[in-house]
Each structure stands twice: as C-alpha cells, then as structure tokens.
Amino acid sequence: MPLIGALIDNFNDNITGPDWGNAYGGVTETGGRARVPCTTGYAGYQTGYAYTLASSSVYLQIPIVPALSTATTEAIACMMILSGTAGTRLGFVINAVGGLLRCKSEVGYYDPASVDITYNGTTHKWLRITETAGNILWDTSPDGTTWTNRRTLATPAWVASAVDTLALDLFCHRDAGTSDFAEYDNVNTLSNGAVYTGTAAATAESAATATGIYVAVGSAAAVAESDAAATSRVVATATASALGEVDANAVAAGADLSDVDVHVGAPRSGWAVSTPWK
Template sequence: MPLLTTLVDNFNDNVIGPNWGDSYGGVTETGGRARVPLVAGAYAGYQTGRAWTLAGASIYLKTPTLPAASTGTDVGVHFMITSPVEGTGIGFKINRVTNKLRMQSNVDYFDAGAVELTYDAVNHLWLRLREDGTNVYWDTSPNGSTWTNRRTLATPAWVTTAIDQCAVDLFCYRDAGVTDYAEYDNVNTLADGAVYNGAAALTADSSLTSTGAVAVISAAALTADSALDATGHLAAHASADLTGESDLGAEPAGSDTGDIDFAVSRPTTGWVVSAPWR
C-alpha cells in the first residue's frame, strides 16, 4: 500500500521520473523543478498513476513560480489528490486572477463549502494535505517546517476506500493570455541536493565555469636554505661506535679452594725443589 508520504521528488536530475508516468501537456523538468506550461485553452500537468493512498498519509510541496494573470479570466495552479471517480478529489487551487488560495474537496469538480484565503506568496509558498483517520487537513507554510492549518474536514468516504487508487495531479490551466508556466518543487522533501557533471577546457588563464572541488598537488626543491611551508614529521637515523673494557675471570670446575692458603718465596737451604719449579 504506497502511502503518499513515500512519494518523494526534488526534480533535481532534470528527468521526469517514473512516478510521474501519466504527465501530459508538454511538461518538463527544468532547472531542478517540475515545470508546467500555461498555454491558452490547454491543460497540462505532472500526474502519477492511480497507485497511491491518501488515508493515513500526508504530502507537501512548494510552488516557487506562478504564472501571470495576463488577459485570462481563469488562470489556475492546482495541487490535487484525485479519486478513481472523475471530478472527485481533494486539494488546493491558486487563482491568479482573483489572487485567492482555495482549499477544496470536490465532487463533480466543485465544492460549495470550499475555504478561500487571499494568496500570500510568502506564507503560502508551501502547501500540505494530510489525513489522520478522522479528518483531512489543508496546511500552509513559509518554509516547509512550520505549518499553519487552514481548513479541517471530516474525511470523505472515498478516501478510506480508494486504497492504492489515488493519483497526484499538479496541473495548470489558462483560458487566455500570454503563454508562460508554473513550477512545483520539493515533493515531500526539504533537500535540494544534486549531482551535476560538467566539463571545462582549461588553459593557464582559464577559470572553471562551474563550482567544483579542486585538489592541488605541489612539489618543492629544497636547498640548504629552503624551508618547508607545511608541517611535517622528521625521522633521523644515527650510528655509534661503542668501545669498552672488561675483566674475564674463571674458576676451575669442581675445585674448592676456599680453605687453602699459598705462600710463595725464594727457596732456602733445606728445601727440595722439584718440577715444575726447577
């Protein structure tokens, strides 16, 4: 059961992802945003397949770029969760002609009890829909973190029965006026990180045209007066010639001379000298 909470896209790879397989009307992913054109008399939108569940889930996004009213009388930017029944859905509409933010629970494309506020480009930049098993909530935020509830409605029956049958439709329409576009961004994420690959032809005077991480390897030729300008560790090896004196003494094995005294003197008369002294 894929809850809408698990639908995440920051559009930063500039490729329309597989979750938006039902998109229509010439939409593109440009500059890290989902871009929807407004051409007079034509609908266009980013749309998922009917595989999602609103019950017990939430979904939020921001609308950083809105179209001009121009000469139109009906110029709208929509963020809707639609049911399998055509014309039945819950969501927001930003009316660029009246400058109203409309929070609606449509049946047959209309909600007589819809709540409307004067649109505030700062405080209504982020929009969120959520359902908790009892009610559906429409919330707005200036930053995607601090939310203000704008409307609360008892959960319509279709929300709890349309399990894995809901679609997200981010669509726009203008009835007249100059062609322009709206942009959506950051579906269920505050992260805007991305990886970009770029190439640059460098000469001695060239500069990189894209931000990158530069690693520099340098070498130094040192003389007696050179100095290293990087801290290093110095290991030294030294050799030494050692001299010394020693006395070597030994005792005969098995001899005990502890109680024998020897006296040595010149021989006198009466002595007999035998080997080995003669």
C-alpha cells in the same frame, strides 16, 4: 502500492521519472524543478492511480505560479489528489485571477464550501494535504517546516475507501492570456540534494591537507607547490667558489641552511687553482 507519503521527488535529475507515468501536456523537468505549462489547454505532472491518502500526507513547494496576463476566470496552478471518479478530488488551487489560494474538496468539479484566502507567494510557498484521525487538513508553510492550518474537513468517504487507487496531479490551466508556466519542487522532501560545480583560480597546485614546499633556485626566488600531507621544507641550490664558500646571493633570506650540501666540481679552464687540484 505505498501511502502517498512515500512518493518522494526533488526533480534534480531533470528526467520525468516513472512515478509520473500519467504526465501530460508537455511538462518537463528543468533546472531541478517540475515545470508545467500554463496555457489554454491543460498540462500536469500526474502519477498513476496507485496511492492511498488515508493515514498519510503529501506536501510540496510551488516556487513559481502563473501570471494573470489577460485571464478572466482562471490562471491556475493546482495540487490535487484525484479519486477514480472524474471531478471527485481535493487539494489546493492557486488562481492569479483574484489572487486566491483555494482549499477545495470537490464532487463534480465543484465545492460550495471552498475555503479561499488571499494568496501570498512567500507565506504559502509550501502546501500540504494530510488525512489523520478522520479529518483532512489543508496546511501552508513558508519553509516546509512551520505549518499553518487553513481548512479542516471530515474525511470524505471516498478517501477512506480508496486504497491504492488515488493519484496526485500537479496541473495548470488558463482561460486567456500569454502562455507561461508553474514550477513544482520537493515532493515529500526538504532535501534539495543539489550538486554545485564551482571554479577557482590559483597560483599553485593543491591537494588535501597540504603545506607549502619552497624551492630556492639561484636568486632565491621561491615557487610554491604542495602535495598531500607534505611538511614544509626548503631546498636550496647554491653556487660556490673554488674554495667551497657558499654564495650568499643563492640562498633565500632566512632559509635554513642546516641541511644544504655544497657540491664543488672540477676546475674549468682559465681558473686559478690550488690544492687539491694543483
């Protein structure tokens, strides 16, 4: 299986895909994001234990985090890399209680040296964990491009030795208060890949690279149509007297009459006619 940097998902298909085979707690993909309930239980988008962090990196966006409500210890949204040993893990914890972003490397679910900073939903919207040159880096970004390091720690032995046995868990929990959710997005990608469908009102049909075709009928009122790669032209239907004179009222003002043909029909009863019908 691949490095954890090869895990890519922008959640735009609104389907919990096979990469998240260990998802739990009623998670969904909604509106192009992974939505994780934050309740007094636990819920999370979790991959299988199939990845390697050594010499790799994982980043993502957390645009929505749980509200405090009446929680007293935890109302959390987490991004954690799990080892095969319960409670041995590292990553980020956003906790509405205290308004903290915590950079953690835990053994037995505990890190006495956790680096905690005041959480800012704009500055810390993007989170990244990297293993490089024998160190783990915790970085944050407002836009997924410009990163600020928040903690650096010598790589724990379990990270170096765990090949194809780590999982990524995006989970939430609260100890009390109104149930809500966090949303996660753009795992290892800056491309949201969205498709937008719009509507438009028009008074004419249209096609690519079209120019107008004007048709003047009788009173010279024009109706605009268009078709692909068409060039502008005027078609005039004119009325004529028996002497074959063009009725000026039938032609649009300013129209080019150089290619207008006047067709004179047979006389009707009651007409005064002369040559050639006389």
